[in-house]
Amino acid sequence: MTRPSFEDFKKEALTQPGVKADYEELAPTYELRRKLIAIRLAAGFTQEQMAEALKTQKSNISRLENLNSKISPTLSTIERYANAVGYRLEINFVPEPHS
DSSP: OOOOOHHHHHHHHTTSHHHHHHHHHHHHHHHHHHHHHHHHHHTTOOHHHHHHHTTSOHHHHHHHHOTTOOOOOOHHHHHHHHHHTTOOOOOOOOOOOOO
16 A cells, blocks of 8 residues: 655645645745755855844754744745845735635
């Protein structure tokens, strides 16, 4: 018997109301952290180089980018992070779909 792919597992898990609600609640946090990592890598920076640019420790960058981190970065930290690798921060609001 083959194991289901991650996508199959995710699709099945999201059919469960509690799982879906938790997933949707955490989605913006995961997306932010994925984007932070993506812009750092696109700029060719290591975590060490990012820490140096932000005058902090590598462990702080690691914690900021960690998908399982419980810390919530401030808007100014996110903006400084983006600026350090040549990006600017944009904020967008999207209306909720009607149920």
